Amino acid sequence: MRASEFDLIARLRERVPASSARVRVGSGDDAAVTEPEGAAATTIDALVEGVHFTLPEFPLAAVGRKAMAAGLSDLAAMGAEPGEAYVAVGAPDAMSDDELVELADGIAETAELGGVVIAGGDLTAAPVLFLCVTCVGYERPGVPLVTRAGANPGDMVVVTGELGGAAAGLALLTGAASAEALDDAARSSLVARQLEPAPRLAGGRALAAAGASAMIDISDGLGADAAHVAAASGRGLEIELERVPLAAGVEEVAGGRSEGLRLAAEGGEDYELLATIGAEDLGAARRALDDAGYGLTEIGVVTNGDGPVLRDADGRELEVHGFDHRRGSPSG
């Protein structure tokens, strides 16, 4: 039995960070009122049961974390300062109030980690669970927001952190891979990449401040996201797959090094950042990313070509499929 919706919303509101200096009127009126400082970056993402996650394989808190992470990762990719989030939830009648609170706790956890307040929301009935999150961030004085469109020939192509972990974690969660040789620490760490995504907000700000010319978050997979940057910039991106940093255990889950690299290129949902940056700015970016704790790796170069080219260790060009984020599966 569901409590009255207004009581439930009041209960959910207590779980999430809800106030900041920028929020004049928070959740509960017809609209939230905020006082933006400078340009705003705004993004909307929907996460749907059976498409982007399954129950009960995904704990509800992890569903909340993933929904919030998708939007925060977009803000990271702009180099934005996180501001506010607005969350709509469609919940089946069978979900108990306690289950909704668990979901809200996941949302709150990642919102706090990312430094956004939840300034508004909507709760509705729905046949399956879905979440829709709008995240708003802000341009910092003197540091323009970074789009996908500014890659220049000769720029380095860099990625933050390690790739392939989220896809390997998903394979372990769904039983698609067992990887019995994997030790418990590596297994937990891969599953955490799927269930506890950590958007690279500090990394995005650091790359923007260091002068990144284009940036995107790796949500569809390295190959697909490199294609987005190439298309928006009207340039080519030459990537040496061998240089891509793999999360520990990815090779074991994928069944070999080249299979692991393919998982990194096609898997998606890693929520690392892909950026292009002039060689003269690379040193400053690398130091800032080391400070942020997840490192920066040079994996290629921007060319006058057209589209992305991914090469294997022998220099052969690979055809990669993107992770279809809208369908929760690799696209053909």
Added chain:
Amino acid sequence: MRASEFDLIARLRERVPASSARVRVGSGDDAAVTEPEGAAATTIDALVEGVHFTLPEFPLAAVGRKAMAAGLSDLAAMGAEPGEAYVAVGAPDAMSDDELVELADGIAETAELGGVVIAGGDLTAAPVLFLCVTCVGYERPGVPLVTRAGANPGDMVVVTGELGGAAAGLALLTGAASAEALDDAARSSLVARQLEPAPRLAGGRALAAAGASAMIDISDGLGADAAHVAAASGRGLEIELERVPLAAGVEEVAGGRSEGLRLAAEGGEDYELLATIGAEDLGAARRALDDAGYGLTEIGVVTNGDGPVLRDADGRELEVHGFDHRRGSPSG
């Protein structure tokens, strides 16, 4: 067979108004970049098949219009200048590209009517159709945004336009009422109140400029929305139901005058505005609303009491149930 999602998104993008002086980077990057002028009002609403609408009773264009109207009506209730909208759509695989375009045309129609541009979106697979719309509006210089919280004892309670039409239209659409005596014009007009909602943006701006002390849009029903204002303001609202302006045909659909007034009080989705305003400001507000073309009616007064009181023609207090907007049905 669905076209590639990127082609489809490009096709959908062509259908919606997408650029304005405020939008530096529109749909297609990790986030839209806007240049807010002053305080922003932001609201999020989800609309779900089987909860807020049914197919095929609702044309897809009407579903698009309704989803956009809910957010625009919230902006109207703040007295905000409309700015940008962000639209996430979850669509079943069985929906064709042409059906999605019909949906987009409905979204575009109401967005243009309301004066917002679609600055971003997301398209995902889903077991049923749902739309999630975030609308952003702005405070105008010298005219503070109006919340639900400012009603003062002695203020007049006013409503724009006519009530009950959307609920009566829904009853006709679903076959819950037939009202055979109703002429075609009245029937079409009631159905249009349900399928072609027209948020009162000009009315909201006029009421804010005239000095409205509190405002809300009538989406849950007059009784429930009056309760929201009373609770937020810590005041009572005394409403004489007999004075509530009914849309033509509502009495016939409801089966009598008092049943029609009850439909107006409980029905919801009219997207008219309920405001409180000092008696000295009422004349200016009335003139502005007459100019906007949908009039303003005084229906009650703000008291030092607690909660809303709705009285019938004999002065008897009525107990009314709100329209549960989150479940698409009257709440108990």
